Amino acid sequence: MSMEDYDYLFKIVLIGNAGVGKTCLVRRFTQGLFPPGQGATIGVDFMIKTVDLNGEKVKLQIWDTAGQERFRSITQSYYRSANALILTYDITCEESFRCLPEWLREIEQYASNKVITVLVGNKIDLAEKREVPRERAEEFSESQDMHYMETSAKESDNVEKLFLDLACQLIGEAKHTLVNNVASPLPGEGRNISYLNCCN
Ligand SMILES: Nc1nc2c(ncn2[C@@H]2O[C@H](COP(=O)(O)OP(=O)(O)OP(=O)(O)O)[C@@H](O)[C@H]2O)c(=O)[nH]1
DSSP, X not given: OOTTOOSEEEEEEEEOSTTSSHHHXXXXXXXSOOOTTXXXXXXXEEEEEEEEETTEEEEEEEEEEOOSGGGHXXXXXXXXXXXXXXXXXXXXXXXXHHTHHHHHHHHHHHSOTTOEEEEEEEOGGGGGGOOSOHXXXXXXXXXXXXXXXXXXXXXXXXXXXXXXXXXXXXXXXXXXXXXXXXXXXXXXXXXXXOTTGGGO
């Protein structure tokens, strides 16, 4: 495949506290593996995966940021051009959930106002250690107008779905923007494009 051989290019940035599993989610999705002894990310890491969605080639640029506070000023600069943010916490770590409002303030401050944010509760394979009930996370995400999903990078639960649903949503948004920017002869014409067509 040549460099330009894609229909869409989207930039997805993962954020959230240190140790919640951002790197493992990215590596599970892009390489199909769960890295043993994954060390902390220094600054920002970058991976690419191209997927085929209903015959359309979608190139995903995935930026994995360091959760540690000392890298915050570096990672903030990656928000601006993100099409989507995956805000991750660890369901076995209450503290990572309690920090979410702080992350949302960062998003508000540094990301585009068109950015799509998905909240992800990772490590559901550790059910016996769960500290954040699913209902509580769902309630929170609803109050903030975000989609919510629970994953396990280790067991590969919902990881593919997370990225592919997001890609579908981004395509929907891109088509919607295109339709609304093209002068149509009839008011409202073409606005009925179904958003999440390929996810349903
Ligand atoms: N049981 C379990 N452990 C996980 C899962 N995802 C990540 N881990 C573990 O959690 C630890 C942190 O994972 P990372 O992917 O490095 O976390 P991170 O959010 O990228 O951390 P920073 O780079 O410091 O921001 C590692 O020991 C992983 O093996 C999961 O789904 N289940």
